[in-house]
Amino acid sequence: MPGIIKERLFTPGPTPLLLEAQVQTLTATLHHRTEAFRQLMRESLDNLKYFFNTQNDVLIFTSSGTGAMEGAVTNLLSPGERVLVGTAGKFGERWLDLARVYGLEAVKVEASYGNTLNIEEMKRKLESEGPFRAVFVQATETSTGVSHDVKALGALVRELPDTCLVVDGITGLGTTELLPDEWGLDVVIGGSQKALMIPPGLAFASVSEKAWKLMAKSRLPRYYFDFSKERKNLAKGEASYTPATTLVVSLHGALRYIRQLGRENLISNAALLAEATRAAAQAQGLGLFAKGSPANAVTAICAPEGMDSGAIVKEMRVRFGAIIANGQGTMKGHIFRLAHLGYYDVADLFAVIAALEVVLKKLGHRVELGSGVRAAQEVYLQHHS
Amino acid sequence: MPGIIKERLFTPGPTPLLLEAQVQTLTATLHHRTEAFRQLMRESLDNLKYFFNTQNDVLIFTSSGTGAMEGAVTNLLSPGERVLVGTAGKFGERWLDLARVYGLEAVKVEASYGNTLNIEEMKRKLESEGPFRAVFVQATETSTGVSHDVKALGALVRELPDTCLVVDGITGLGTTELLPDEWGLDVVIGGSQKALMIPPGLAFASVSEKAWKLMAKSRLPRYYFDFSKERKNLAKGEASYTPATTLVVSLHGALRYIRQLGRENLISNAALLAEATRAAAQAQGLGLFAKGSPANAVTAICAPEGMDSGAIVKEMRVRFGAIIANGQGTMKGHIFRLAHLGYYDVADLFAVIAALEVVLKKLGHRVELGSGVRAAQEVYLQHHS
Numbered sequence: 001m002p003g004i005i006k007e008r009l010f011t012p013g014p015t016p017l018l019l020e021a022q023v024q025t026l027t028a029t030l031h032h033r034t035e036a037f038r039q040l041m042r043e044s045l046d047n048l049k050y051f052f053n054t055q056n057d058v059l060i061f062t063s064s065g066t067g068a069m070e071g072a073v074t075n076l077l078s079p080g081e082r083v084l085v086g087t088a089g090k091f092g093e094r095w096l097d098l099a100r101v102y103g104l105e106a107v108k109v110e111a112s113y114g115n116t117l118n119i120e121e122m123k124r125k126l127e128s129e130g131p132f133r134a135v136f137v138q139a140t141e142t143s144t145g146v147s148h149d150v151k152a153l154g155a156l157v158r159e160l161p162d163t164c165l166v167v168d169g170i171t172g173l174g175t176t177e178l179l180p181d182e183w184g185l186d187v188v189i190g191g192s193q194k195a196l197m198i199p200p201g202l203a204f205a206s207v208s209e210k211a212w213k214l215m216a217k218s219r220l221p222r223y224y225f226d227f228s229k230e231r232k233n234l235a236k237g238e239a240s241y242t243p244a245t246t247l248v249v250s251l252h253g254a255l256r257y258i259r260q261l262g263r264e265n266l267i268s269n270a271a272l273l274a275e276a277t278r279a280a281a282q283a284q285g286l287g288l289f290a291k292g293s294p295a296n297a298v299t300a301i302c303a304p305e306g307m308d309s310g311a312i313v314k315e316m317r318v319r320f321g322a323i324i325a326n327g328q329g330t331m332k333g334h335i336f337r338l339a340h341l342g343y344y345d346v347a348d349l350f351a352v353i354a355a356l357e358v359v360l361k362k363l364g365h366r367v368e369l370g371s372g373v374r375a376a377q378e379v380y381l382q383h384h385s
Numbered sequence: 386m387p388g389i390i391k392e393r394l395f396t397p398g399p400t401p402l403l404l405e406a407q408v409q410t411l412t413a414t415l416h417h418r419t420e421a422f423r424q425l426m427r428e429s430l431d432n433l434k435y436f437f438n439t440q441n442d443v444l445i446f447t448s449s450g451t452g453a454m455e456g457a458v459t460n461l462l463s464p465g466e467r468v469l470v471g472t473a474g475k476f477g478e479r480w481l482d483l484a485r486v487y488g489l490e491a492v493k494v495e496a497s498y499g500n501t502l503n504i505e506e507m508k509r510k511l512e513s514e515g516p517f518r519a520v521f522v523q524a525t526e527t528s529t530g531v532s533h534d535v536k537a538l539g540a541l542v543r544e545l546p547d548t549c550l551v552v553d554g555i556t557g558l559g560t561t562e563l564l565p566d567e568w569g570l571d572v573v574i575g576g577s578q579k580a581l582m583i584p585p586g587l588a589f590a591s592v593s594e595k596a597w598k599l600m601a602k603s604r605l606p607r608y609y610f611d612f613s614k615e616r617k618n619l620a621k622g623e624a625s626y627t628p629a630t631t632l633v634v635s636l637h638g639a640l641r642y643i644r645q646l647g648r649e650n651l652i653s654n655a656a657l658l659a660e661a662t663r664a665a666a667q668a669q670g671l672g673l674f675a676k677g678s679p680a681n682a683v684t685a686i687c688a689p690e691g692m693d694s695g696a697i698v699k700e701m702r703v704r705f706g707a708i709i710a711n712g713q714g715t716m717k718g719h720i721f722r723l724a725h726l727g728y729y730d731v732a733d734l735f736a737v738i739a740a741l742e743v744v745l746k747k748l749g750h751r752v753e754l755g756s757g758v759r760a761a762q763e764v765y766l767q768h769h770s
Contacts, residue, residue, distance in 0.1 A: 003657060261387070347391065381743065
């Protein structure tokens with residue numbers, strides 16, 4: 001029986017758009033060399049500091065988050081320098097790829113998929129295999145739904161005057177408490193299509209004073225992602241090259257919404273949805289892929305024994321218009337992922353959990369209808385008087 | 386704990402908007418005396434016939450549905466004429482108000498709130514207290530969630546050459562099978578903010594040949610709602626007076642969506658959501674207000690003994706952003722209403738049922754969490770292989 005099916009994103013980026021912010025693009029004055037636009041940029045930069053929870057400079061680039069990751073590498077390092085990379089999934093591996101492309105000597109600390117980085121091991125490497133110019137990690141590894149203890153890592157790296165800690169916070173920002181200034185996170189990378197609730201196309205990087213000092217000495221080639229040039233121009237409210245003007249307008253609107261809601265509330269919203277999703281999945285007889293330190297950004301759930309997670313992804317889309325993510329790489333077919341980052345609310349959660357229950361049942365998994373929703377409702381009630 | 390709360394309409398009008406149709410208003414050429422606009426009007430009129438399921442003329446007015454109801458009265462009748470009104474709620478009573486204002490002699494057949502009209506009683510009145518120039522009813526009475534057997538009524542009235550049957554289909558269209566031509570529904574009234582998925586501001590009336598003939602003799606005063614004048618102008622793709630141009634653009638887009646989806650599928654979508662809502666409410670230990678013939682358009686649910694339905698309405702809004710409707714008139718405080726007409730899907734239903742469960746529990750009703758959702762899921766599964 002065909003009926004109305006609304007498409008709904010539950011992927012860890014792109015995420016549902018804040019329509020109020022999108023609508024503003026229709027009426028904004030959009031030439032990027034006007035005072036009106038500079039004003040918009042300055043306000044956005046100011047609100048980005050609030051979102052990043054930092055007093056450091058925050059840079060804006062028209063690119064995906066990967067562009068700013070590359071920029072962190074090319075702006076901090078010189079050919080042949082040594083870096084420490086903590087990797088626990090597809091996004092950790094991206095740091096290794098970048099190090100390889102730019103001729104850096106990468107030392108790797110690896111956690112198997114589903115596990116969090118062993119900070120003690122990072123400490124041992126820092127002590128025994130250094131000196132390192134930079135340490136690269138994720139705040140949350142989106143491919144496995146695991147978060148890393150970047151606070152503990154920060155405490156180690158801040159003791160090393162010539163080493164910077166670079167954190168990919170693309171899905172960590174707005175879902176996880178991060179204190180770049182107190183914790184010593186020298187560079188934090190963000191992307192627009194995540195907790196910021198706007199479309200893909202903008203990347204962000206916060207840069208500490210320590211990082212600026214080390215950047216002054218680095219010799220890797222860079223042009224578009226030249227952090228120091230961008231800092232100079234952004235001080236005047238300008239981007240070095242034509243920025244994605246409508247996305248800046250969306251960003252401005254979304255940041256205003258986030259300031260009203262409160263950064264802490266945005267984070268606790270994701271935390272609640274993640275906790276309720278974990279409870280629901282377990283009530284539905286499903287395993288969680290993260291063995292510990294599950295991320296608030298996204299929950300990776302194991303498909304039942306013998307069931308292809310791709311079938312779940314497909315049925316969710318076809319039956320309920322719910323777009324969820326399959327596993328990546330070797331995890332494909334084994335896990336699926338539900339995101340909580342950004343513009344999601346409890347009603348969204350109830351809908352997707354109820355839909356998942358129906359899909360699991362149709363695919364032959366023994367699940368009590370309503371059981372996952374009940375678990376999610378109970379988590380909601382524990383947090384709301 | 387404050388978090389993200391998205392506002393969602395679950396009211397029986399206005400209903401959720403089809404965003405694709407709204408967006409079209411931004412780029413359309415909008416002067417109403419242009420060929421482009423006339424083309425839009427002609428296509429919309431054609432698609433309205435599809436939506437109404439009729440070969441009769443369908444008229445468009447810039448007004449609420451009540452305006453077209455008034456037009457049906459003033460175009461069909463002459464002072465002092467006798468009309469039969471079937472009433473079972475607040476909207477039935479509106480026909481009585483209109484008859485009084487225009488000095489008509491109204492004979493009333495009344496069903497108490499929550500009951501459907503007794504067609505046998507209508508038949509007896511038609512036979513014993515006539516002749517009547519017109520019979521007025523609702524297809525579905527939105528205030529109580531009851532539908533009426535307009536097919537049976539049509540079979541009676543079509544035997545009377547000088548009597549027209551006027552059906553308020555404002556919430557019946559797109560939620561209930563209506564065959565105006567086969568059943569002899571001479572005038573059917575519609576409104577834009579219902580199953581058509583667009584904002585309030587447009588009203589519609591289909592008019593049969595029989596009705597046009599009787600209208601030629603009617604002498605009540607009318608100007609803005611002059612059906613015959615409107616028919617003449619619409620034949621040229623024009624409205625008599627400046628139409629709500631952006632709403633016509635939205636209408637055009639929404640009707641195209643409905644044609645793609647299929648009228649029957651739009652109706653069965655509402656039927657499924659209504660059936661699942663009834664099952665869910667009963668599983669949650671709630672009574673249904675409609676004693677029989679429940680409407681697909683909207684489900685009226687009794688608040689638990691001793692609980693003010695206004696508290697449910699408020700908690701749904703505050704906790705989950707879900708806007709539901711209280712009872713009207715004497716039903717206020719005793720019932721609440723969940724709508725199914727138009728742009729709603731199964732995921733919307735899961736969300737609102739799960740939210741309702743939480744609210745009922747918080748307000749002290751003994752309800753098993755997940756039980757209503759399970760009942761709704763089971764109805765979904767019965768209808769979807």
